[in-house]
């Protein structure tokens with residue numbers, strides 16, 4: 001069965017690989033390169049000429065990349081507008097930042113229609129179609145409308161907010177009802193599962209029946225699949241950086257000397273809590289002046305979505321905050337905070353993580369946060385650093401051995417920095433080993449395998465309508481969608497968890513990176529919210 005991945009942004013690898021900031025692109029590339037298949041989506045370019053609307057394909061190894069440009073109007077309405085000024089803030093629980101416009105919403109629907117039309121000629125009857133993220137929620141409904149009967153899965157990389165929050169978005173009921181066109185909806189955490197289910201029930205009349213939600217005749221399974229990283233590859237990159245340091249790593253070592261390093265790595269995005277984090281570092285230096293001159297903070301913050309006004313404002317605020325704190329707390333020979341607004345390669349990041357005694361990952365809300373996992377993967381097992389992690393990152397559901405903090409509490413984060421810097425080696429090693437074990441057991445290979453096993457294990461979808469085109473054709477007409485969502489079963493408590501509880505598919509057996517994980521058929525054993533009943 002061929003795998004077809006669809007995501008908003010597709011980056012075709014080139015020989016002079018640029019640093020790619022953004023967890024989705026990084027994770028999917030790793031997943032697809034291993035098994036091969038087709039990856040369809042936006043090229044990242046804008047082109048108003050008709051030719052820009054055509055689909056270009058490029059072969060790289062086992063992967064066919066099929067991309068189309070967006071017009072400037074599409075970029076404004078679909079990407080910057082509805083996706084990133086309405087859905088993104090809403091789904092990160094930031095109603096105050098949500099900017100809705102009907103023109104943007106119309107543009108969002110139009111691009112989803114255009115993507116569906118462009119994708120259909122590329123599909124084969126038994127392709128497994130895996131659609132990613134909030135930009136493309138209605139895509140399966142558009143494909144179904146045109147007669148596509150393949151199994152279609154969706155993975156939502158960012159949080160799914162409570163129904164009261166999501167319901168504030170105009171057209172939320174229409175949008176969430178298009179989830180019924182998917183066979184499997186994956187989210188990052190059990191909290192997201194709960195929120196999505198309650199949204200389906202309360203906003204579009206889905207019914208709960210024996211732990212399932214049904215709507216019409218189509219059925220959908222909702223399940224948590226926490227995304228992972230290529231732990232082994234990252235570990236090797238970081239270890240290699242000690243032997244053969246690249247120029248930025250050497251320069252950082254030289255400029256730091258014996259000083260300790262606290263590191264943050266995030267796209268310049270308000271969901272990441274960068275300004276609050278800088279304030280917390282300033283608070284730490286004020287509360288514990290003995291650390292002044294002995295520790296520095298490096299915040300790597302590649303610009304993101306710079307045409308969105310809220311991001312431009314964040315850019316200004318982070319400059320202002322870092323400048324103010326450096327002026328107030330710095331010395332002639334010591335600058336407490338360095339903010340670097342450029343993307344670094346994974347190679348360079350691995351070296352920075354390894355050099356840092358503290359990894360500060362303090363988003364105000366985050367789907368998963370792969371940086372938290374990369375920081376742990378990059379540590380020296382004999383002398384590891386300490387991860388300070390927001391309870392509002394999806395990663396906190398798995399990584400309870402980090403120092404878990406509330407990023408809204410500047411003093412709490414400041415104290416966690418102090419605790420991390422003072423932590424005895426034996427405790428650092430103990431925490432590191434447990435964190436490493438969990439990220440290794442649930443790495444990117446595990447995630448992909450779990451999701452695809454669950455999707456391919458689902459019986460062929462009910463036929464919605466007589467197709468007009470598409471790879472599989474059905475004679476049946478207009479079957480109303482049936483939505484089946486599995487309610488999370490009560491879970492045993494997980495140590496040090498953030499908010500809500502985690503229920504995960506079984507971890508991969510130790511030492512077998514490609515082992516096939518049990519996911520959909522062992523509820524009693526792994527306690528996960530499970531697939532098809």
Ligand SMILES: O=P(O)(O)OC[C@H]1O[C@H](O[C@H]2O[C@H](CO)[C@@H](O)[C@H](O)[C@H]2O)[C@H](O)[C@@H](O)[C@@H]1O
Pocket residue numbers: 008009021022023024025027133134157158227304305366367368369370
């Ligand atoms: O494509 P951009 O608009 O430049 O944004 C980059 C990506 O940001 C988001 O990443 C999310 O996915 C990660 C992997 O699952 C997850 O760890 C993180 O918490 C999320 O924020 C976004 O969801 C992607 O679509 C963007 O491509």
Ligand SMILES: O=c1ccn([C@@H]2O[C@H](COP(=O)(O)OP(=O)(O)O)[C@@H](O)[C@H]2O)c(=O)[nH]1
Pocket residue numbers: 019020021022023024026265266267300302342343344345346349368369370371372374
């Ligand atoms: O300069 C940078 C900054 C970030 N990243 C990568 O971007 C991803 C960020 O993913 P995360 O899940 O933490 O957040 P997202 O940006 O997807 O919201 C991670 O793999 C980082 O290694 C990168 O390659 N270079």
